[in-house]
Each structure stands twice: as structure tokens, then as C-alpha cells.
Amino acid sequence: MGLSTRLWEENQDLARACRDHPFVQGIASGELPRPRFAFYVGQDAFYLEAYARAYALALAKAPDRSTMLEFRDLMEGVFEELRLHQQYARRWNVDLAPQPAPATQAYTDFLLRVAWSEPVGRIVAAMTPCMRLYAHLGQALQPVTKAESPYREWVETYASQEIEDLTRRLERLLDACDPGDRGLAAHYRTAMRLELAFFDQAWHAHGPG
Numbered sequence: 001m002g003l004s005t006r007l008w009e010e011n012q013d014l015a016r017a018c019r020d021h022p023f024v025q026g027i028a029s030g031e032l033p034r035p036r037f038a039f040y041v042g043q044d045a046f047y048l049e050a051y052a053r054a055y056a057l058a059l060a061k062a063p064d065r066s067t068m069l070e071f072r073d074l075m076e077g078v079f080e081e082l083r084l085h086q087q088y089a090r091r092w093n094v095d096l097a098p099q100p101a102p103a104t105q106a107y108t109d110f111l112l113r114v115a116w117s118e119p120v121g122r123i124v125a126a127m128t129p130c131m132r133l134y135a136h137l138g139q140a141l142q143p144v145t146k147a148e149s150p151y152r153e154w155v156e157t158y159a160s161q162e163i164e165d166l167t168r169r170l171e172r173l174l175d176a177c178d179p180g181d182r183g184l185a186a187h188y189r190t191a192m193r194l195e196l197a198f199f200d201q202a203w204h205a206h207g208p209g
């Protein structure tokens with residue numbers, strides 16, 4: 001079994017907690033209060049800029065040109081996602097340059113610290129949960145998302161083949177890492193925990209209802 005598969009399986013508790021989280025379930029049902037989604041999109045735009053910078057740092061540290069090109073394509077995918085956020089922002093009155101809230105700051109601080117100070121493999125381990133989790137959520141939610149959910153486009157984006165393909169490319173880089181490096185599993189799990197905290201933060205934004 002490849003390292004990416006093993007780490008994903010070891011983190012199924014957190015993957016399930018994200019999938020079953022009321023924020024995520026509210027996206028599928030369409031019942032998620034809009035101010036909470038707007039808050040999430042603004043925080044996510046801040047997050048994604050850090051995520052793109054982490055790819056740029058990984059690119060700078062990559063050992064060969066083919067790995068550099070992988071990081072370039074992955075980074076381009078993040079900029080595409082940010083374009084989607086701009087569309088949501090226009091539609092839903094989102095502040096796309098917010099102050100980062102605590103869970104956002106914790107996640108971006110973690111990613112950028114790893115990206116600045118650690119080797120490429122550790123960066124890949126910290127960045128993989130973001131992609132695999134969202135590909136998983138998109139694919140899991142697509143069949144149960146209500147046609148009338150205002151968040152349907154969000155689900156479709158992450159359920160797309162394009163996201164799955166990019167996720168696999170990142171996972172292949174993880175599979176090439178030294179499976180004896182325990183720091184890889186630690187970073188993967190830290191990122192999964194931060195993902196859950198990110199949903200939880202958005203759920204609790206703007207009070208009940």
C-alpha cells in the first residue's frame with residue numbers, strides 16, 4: 001500500500017468528522033446559513049493564498065524539473081480555485097481580504113512554517129490532506145446534495161475529475177517519500193485536524209441560525 005493510501009486510511013476518523021460536520025452537511029442540504037458560508041469563503045481565500053505560496057516554496061526546493069512542473073500545475077489549480085471564490089464573492093457579498101480568524105491563522109502558520117523550514121517531502125505531507133479531503137467531500141456529497149442547494153457549485157467543483165487528477169498527482173509525490181520518516185504522518189494528521197477546526201470555526205461564526 002502506498003504511503004498516501006495508508007495515511008488517508010489512518011485519518012478516517014477525522015475525514016468522517018469533517019464529512020459529518022454540520023457545516024459540511026449544511027452545504028449538501030442547502031440549509032447552511034449564508035453568512036456562515038460567506039465567512040468561510042473569505043477565510044478560505046486567505047488560506048488559499050498561503051497554500052499557493054507553500055507550493056511555490058516546494059517548487060523552489062524541488063530536486064528536479066519534472067517535480068518543479070508538478071508543483072507549478074498544482075499551484076495553478078489553487079489560482080483557479082481562487083477565481084471561483086471571486087465569483088462567490090460577487091454573488092454573496094464576501095469580503096475576500098478579511099482578517100484571518102484563529103483557525104485560519106493556525107493552519108496557514110503551520111503550512112508556511114513547514115514550507116519555509118522543512119524538506120519537500122514534509123511539505124507534500126502537510127499539503128496533501130487539503131486536496132484529498134476536499135476531493136473526498138465533493139465525491140461523497142455530490143449524490144446527496146439537493147438540486148436546489150445554493151452551494152451545489154461548491155460540491156461540483158470538488159467532485160470534478162480535474163480535482164481528483166490533481167490530488168492523485170500530489171499523492172504520487174507523497175508515495176515517493178521515505179515511508180520511515182515519521183514526520184510525514186505527523187504533518188498529515190496535523191493538517192487533517194486543522195481542516196476540521198476550519199469547518200468548526202466557520203460553523204460557529206455569526207451565532208446560532
Ligand SMILES: Cc1ncc(CO)c(N)n1
Binds near residue numbers: 134
Ligand atoms: C481549508 C481548505 N482546505 C482545503 C481546500 C481545498 O483546496 C480548501 N479550499 N480550503
